[in-house]
Amino acid sequence: MINRKLHFSAWQFMLAFVFVTLCSISVYGQDATTSDGEPAAPVEATSGGDAALGEALFKANCASCHKLYKKAVGPALFQVSQRHDREWLYSWIKNSAALIATGDAEAVAIYNEYNQSNMNAFPQLSNTDIDNIIAYTDTEKPVAASTTVDKSSSSVPSDSSVSNNIILGALAVVLLLLVVLLIVVNKTLKRFAEANGIQTEFEKEERTPIWKAFVQNQFLVLVTSVFLLLASAYFAYGALMSVGVDQGYAPVQPIHYSHRIHAGSNQIDCKYCHSSARESKHSGIPSLNVCMNCHKSIGEVADATYQEGIDEYGIDYNKEIQKLYAATGWDSDEQKFVGEESPVRWVRIHNLPDLAYFNHAQHVTAGKIACQTCHGPVEEMEVMYQYSPLTMGWCINCHRETNVDLQGNGYYEQIHKELSEARGGRQLTIADLGGLECGKCHY
């Protein structure tokens, strides 16, 4: 009887376990399928001309100033063929300035509407080319595809969090069930035992309590106290050594800027944005006009990037770009700076105390040290963090070990000549150039 009861609970437990595992597997499976997303619907041409050829031409020639469904430097070109006569379009695209010069009312109106910015002449495009481009501009926005992507993307995070909660809830219920089962089984067993007259409580032997035995054993006390002292010394040392060292410091920034995307997948040079690192003490936080160099035309990230941001990092990249627009007062519909500007309060990560002098230009331009030497794999960092400890020992170590790159470096030419004579021509480290002098950094 007892055996059967026990078997029963174990069997139940197995069943519950299998059920929960199956549940979680199926839910995770679902996640995987939804996050894949649907491919964009094929673009179809609606009128004569080859839209595919037109797309290539459009991207090569027109896309620097025109977008299909949104005003850019020039007007949105979707269904431009319905707004203008085909012949007029031919002459406008081939030489808009000439058309304006003839006093054509339509041409002058557009010229004035778009701040009198000159459209480049494209005499190299034939009428067939232009037909192809127009066929491309007549294609409808792939609405269905983009909305499904949006939908799935917005529902995925809530889905996964909901399913996680469900799994956790199920687990909690199962655990509670097990507890109740255990108690019930225990009680029934006891009742059976009492009914059958079996003695359940074993007689307690007279034993000394464990702590008393411990205190009486002096060796154990000694070993324990030595161990405790060592452990506390270890932790105290660690805590004291981390005072003022911010290695790994990764504050939340007002705009989520991904170095992984910009410096990693886009391969933008560090010095594109941090331009003053070349010639100044500071590496410089780029002013927002530098961001707008590209983000005037990039108002949204690609669907795949967007999805990645949501799934992997829980960040809506498009919203972050909107924050940039809000800070610069850029109206992306009007393509103008209209609103109030507001400074972005970036949180400073790397901060040396005033007692130490550090100069970026000295290291970047004269020393030709790669940014990554001190800042780590920035091109892989989704969130920027301090890679190096920035302690004095760390500086000194590098100054001792790094050989100066003297090849073709005019800055060191004279010093090299003099020093290599003095040191018998061996490779020079920064220490040889006085890089360990106190006054180099502390004055």
Added chain:
Amino acid sequence: MNRSVKTFLFAFASILVVSCGGDDKSTATDSNRSVQYFPNMYESVGYETYQEGEVFPGNVEAQLPVEGTVSRGWMPYDYEDTNEGYASAKANLKNPLPYTEANLTNGEALFGIYCAICHGKKGDGQGALVKSEKILGVPSYDARDISQGSIYHVMYYGINYMGSYAAQTSIEERWQIAHHVDALTRDLKGQARQEFIPEVSNKDEKAMMDVHHVEEAHSVDDHATENEPTTDGH
């Protein structure tokens, strides 16, 4: 019974504790600074770069030069950001730097940082951002009628979707880039590059730049400073 319940509770509690930690993506990063011993040296008494300060408008320390003043190393540029200004710069503005190997090497390095990401290393409009279709429609240099003056003008003000690079480069650096763009254009068109002018000493070069600025300066009137692209958004 007492004992088994206790054991169970302990096990449950330890599972709880373990399950709380552990994010599979977490690196050893922290959003808080560690403790600082005598933080006075970290929070400077004097104003530091990018510091907030009540004496500045909007508490922003990074400000543009006061109106009517010229920051060190900066010279007014007397062509306006209009179609006429562009045409005039294209026709009249000449590169004051000699075509030396040093200038060209520097220009090439700077071009690699600021321009090649869209215009491509060869100037054919096939930079990394164009290839990944993030920025489109960047022309090849040989498809456009450009002069060194118009190159400089466009770097200074930007054109269409290209932004101004006046904030990131100095006058000298822009002219060095202009030399390199000119060399790339010749390559693309299949023309021979210019002959290098033998290296001149730094002093002579400085003198040449100064002559250029004097030429520029005498035609500058008061409103010229207003045309400078600002560095904080516009």
